Amino acid sequence: MSSKRVLTDRASALPALAEAFREHGFEGATLATLSKATGLGKGSLYNFFPGGKEEMMDAVLENIDGWFANAIFSPLEQALDPAAAITGMFDDVTAYFRSGQRVCVVGCLGLNSAGEAFAAKVKGYFARWISALAHCLEAGKVPPALAANLAEEAVSGIQGAIVLARALGEEASFLRIVQRLQSSLLDAIVRYG
Amino acid sequence: MSSKRVLTDRASALPALAEAFREHGFEGATLATLSKATGLGKGSLYNFFPGGKEEMMDAVLENIDGWFANAIFSPLEQALDPAAAITGMFDDVTAYFRSGQRVCVVGCLGLNSAGEAFAAKVKGYFARWISALAHCLEAGKVPPALAANLAEEAVSGIQGAIVLARALGEEASFLRIVQRLQSSLLDAIVRYG
DNA sequence: AAAAGATTGTACCGATAGGTACATGCGGTA
DNA sequence: TACCGCATGTACCTATCGGTACAATCTTTT
Numbered sequence: 001m002s003s004k005r006v007l008t009d010r011a012s013a014l015p016a017l018a019e020a021f022r023e024h025g026f027e028g029a030t031l032a033t034l035s036k037a038t039g040l041g042k043g044s045l046y047n048f049f050p051g052g053k054e055e056m057m058d059a060v061l062e063n064i065d066g067w068f069a070n071a072i073f074s075p076l077e078q079a080l081d082p083a084a085a086i087t088g089m090f091d092d093v094t095a096y097f098r099s100g101q102r103v104c105v106v107g108c109l110g111l112n113s114a115g116e117a118f119a120a121k122v123k124g125y126f127a128r129w130i131s132a133l134a135h136c137l138e139a140g141k142v143p144p145a146l147a148a149n150l151a152e153e154a155v156s157g158i159q160g161a162i163v164l165a166r167a168l169g170e171e172a173s174f175l176r177i178v179q180r181l182q183s184s185l186l187d188a189i190v191r192y193g
Numbered sequence: 194m195s196s197k198r199v200l201t202d203r204a205s206a207l208p209a210l211a212e213a214f215r216e217h218g219f220e221g222a223t224l225a226t227l228s229k230a231t232g233l234g235k236g237s238l239y240n241f242f243p244g245g246k247e248e249m250m251d252a253v254l255e256n257i258d259g260w261f262a263n264a265i266f267s268p269l270e271q272a273l274d275p276a277a278a279i280t281g282m283f284d285d286v287t288a289y290f291r292s293g294q295r296v297c298v299v300g301c302l303g304l305n306s307a308g309e310a311f312a313a314k315v316k317g318y319f320a321r322w323i324s325a326l327a328h329c330l331e332a333g334k335v336p337p338a339l340a341a342n343l344a345e346e347a348v349s350g351i352q353g354a355i356v357l358a359r360a361l362g363e364e365a366s367f368l369r370i371v372q373r374l375q376s377s378l379l380d381a382i383v384r385y386g
Numbered sequence: 387a388a389a390a391g392a393t394t395g396t397a398c399c400g401a402t403a404g405g406t407a408c409a410t411g412c413g414g415t416a
Numbered sequence: 417t418a419c420c421g422c423a424t425g426t427a428c429c430t431a432t433c434g435g436t437a438c439a440a441t442c443t444t445t446t
Binding site: 009040041042043044047048 | 422423424425426
């Protein structure tokens with residue numbers, strides 16, 4: 001159990017790192033910020049992440065991807081009960097993004113040149129989300145072409161809702177938009193299911 | 194005509210500044226970047242924008258807001274021909290955001306703490322866009338409550354389409370999403386008009 | 387053409403960026 | 417208890433950050 005200890009402490013720093021990156025962005029998050037956020041000194045930070053900020057962000061992305069895979073993608077891909085899986089997805093997403101007050105690190109990375117180093121992971125995250133959701137809709141008897149469109153629209157719509165809710169500074173718009181997206185997916189399942 | 198000259202040159206630097214901020218974000222855009230982007234030395238930059246980066250971004254926002262007010266908000270607010278105004282909006286937006294490859298500076302500013310200084314302008318931009326669009330739909334006989342929902346959905350949807358298109362690195366998804374948004378607005382006008 | 391003012395490049399400033407080096411400390415093992 | 421190796425705080429490094437100062441140059445006006 002010697003090497004596990006390291007991984008454990010490294011992993012336990014990830015939520016704080018993620019939160020710091022969310023709040024300040026990749027460029028805006030300084031080592032001082034990250035140190036304060038995690039409670040770890042520079043020495044520890046570089047001990048766990050020899051690659052510096054970039055490795056920290058990489059680990060954060062891996063961590064986020066793992067969470068989504070487990071909590072959201074998997075249920076959609078299994079899709080035992082499509083309607084329930086979709087309802088669950090929206091519940092989880094709303095909680096995760098704190099009704100739009102909390103930013104999507106992955107989406108933000110795609111927006112400026114600082115995130116180019118992570119382009120592959122960013123693309124993978126969204127591609128898998130859309131395809132998982134489309135698969136779930138198909139399991140609910142929605143025709144493939146429509147399922148793909150609806151899935152793309154929903155994932156994109158969630159990102160837009162975050163941008164808008166942050167800009168307006170109100171959670172209500174996020175909740176309204178996401179509610180409509182959910183309805184449109186469930187309606188499709190009801191119609192064809 | 195002495196003070197006019199100053200304003201003219203200051204204004205002519207704004208597109209390049211905007212592009213630099215778009216590409217690197219507010220924090221990521223250094224004075225060196227901005228200098229290279231505009232072709233102006235540090236001396237000139239601080240001559241035109243004594244307040245530094247913050248004043249530059251402020252001027253850029255003002256400029257963008259002016260462009261949108263003129264090209265997009267006004268036509269929607271007049272709404273002589275609602276359907277045509279909406280079609281025109283989507284055409285202009287698609288061209289402006291280069292089918293989603295070009296980021297929305299205003300939306301991005303809302304996403305991290307560096308943009309807090311501009312919160313009021315960010316909020317005003319989105320609030321006016323939504324209300325102009327809603328007004329246009331109402332002019333097309335769409336009931337107020339539905340018009341408000343559709344307008345919110347469309348503006349939010351455009352932002353989401355940018356995020357997704359950038360993340361996936363493909364313009365096609367932007368075009369598909371925006372096309373569907375446009376159809377849903379026009380359909381509402383047709384239904385009630 | 388000369389004076390006045392606007393415009394610009396360059397040198398410079400302190401602060402802080404990300405990152406490295408390393409001496410110290412602490413926990414487990416023998 | 418003596419040892420060993422990971423973990424950590426601190427001091428330090430260079431590059432660059434945003435910003436200032438100012439002398440040199442251009443424009444404009446007269």
